[in-house]
Amino acid sequence: DAGVIQSPRHEVTEMGQEVTLRCKPISGHNSLFWYRQTMMRGLELLIYFNNNVPIDDSGMPEDRFSAKMPNASFSTLKIQPSEPRDSAVYFCASSPGGLNTEAFFGQGTRLTVV
Amino acid sequence: SQQGEEDPQALSIQEGENATMNCSYKTSINNLQWYRQNSGRGLVHLILIRSNEREKHSGRLRVTLDTSKKSSSLLITASRAADTASYFCATDEGGSYIPTFGRGTSLIVHP
Numbered sequence: 683d684a685g686v687i688q689s690p691r692h693e694v695t696e697m698g699q700e701v702t703l704r705c706k707p708i709s710g711h712n713s714l715f716w717y718r719q720t721m722m723r724g725l726e727l728l729i730y731f732n733n734n735v736p737i738d739d740s741g742m743p744e745d746r747f748s749a750k751m752p753n754a755s756f757s758t759l760k761i762q763p764s765e766p767r768d769s770a771v772y773f774c775a776s777s778p779g780g781l782n783t784e785a786f787f788g789q790g791t792r793l794t795v796v
Numbered sequence: 797s798q799q800g801e802e803d804p805q806a807l808s809i810q811e812g813e814n815a816t817m818n819c820s821y822k823t824s825i826n827n828l829q830w831y832r833q834n835s836g837r838g839l840v841h842l843i844l845i846r847s848n849e850r851e852k853h854s855g856r857l858r859v860t861l862d863t864s865k866k867s868s869s870l871l872i873t874a875s876r877a878a879d880t881a882s883y884f885c886a887t888d889e890g891g892s893y894i895p896t897f898g899r900g901t902s903l904i905v906h907p
Binding site: 686715717724725727730738773775777780781783784785786787788789790 | 827831839840841844893895898899900
């Protein structure tokens with residue numbers, strides 16, 4: 683397996699534009715997580731899916747952020763409209779689920795909003 | 797919210813020395829994990845210790861867990877320059893099985 687695949691690796695966009703980040707989890711993993719990493723706030727959990735269902739989205743900053751998981755092999759995180767303070771590295775991670783909570787991370791998407 | 801907090805924030809040592817990092821957390825947990833992150837890369841899982849375990853080894857890594865003190869330590873023995881990275885602990889708050897990360901310890905190993 684190629685591991686968790688995220689795209690794009692880098693994204694530079696203008697304030698107000700819509701941004702969509704994509705993630706392909708490891709096949710067979712039941713849990714998927716989106717995290718955001720900044721120097722100021724560290725690594726924050728944004729949303730957690732289990733079997734494609736959003737279980738905990740309490741970390742989503744505001745209504746501008748939305749996440750979907752239409753099937754077991756694909757998830758998106760959308761920001762609309764984007765703001766400069768959204769600039770960060772966004773990570774997707776998947777894990778087998780249940781008692782096995784070892785998370786496998788993608789390489790991340792570095793988002794810059796200017 | 798950060799559940800685990802690592803200490804120290806930064807650590808600089810010479811190759812061959814041991815490196816010890818600590819993690820403290822606030823609520824009950826099912827397990828505690830340690831991850832490593834090289835600059836510009838994703839996190840890589842190092843080791844998981846369950847709440848009923850006290851110590852675990854993996855190669856040059858030794859992890860301890862003290863649930864009474866809500867703390868864990870990661871020891872890297874005979875460090876190498878290639879160990880230079882940030883190290884994070886992750887706990888599952890309240891036994892949720894959702895990894896919640898601390899801010900990490902930045903380790904620099906000088907050759």
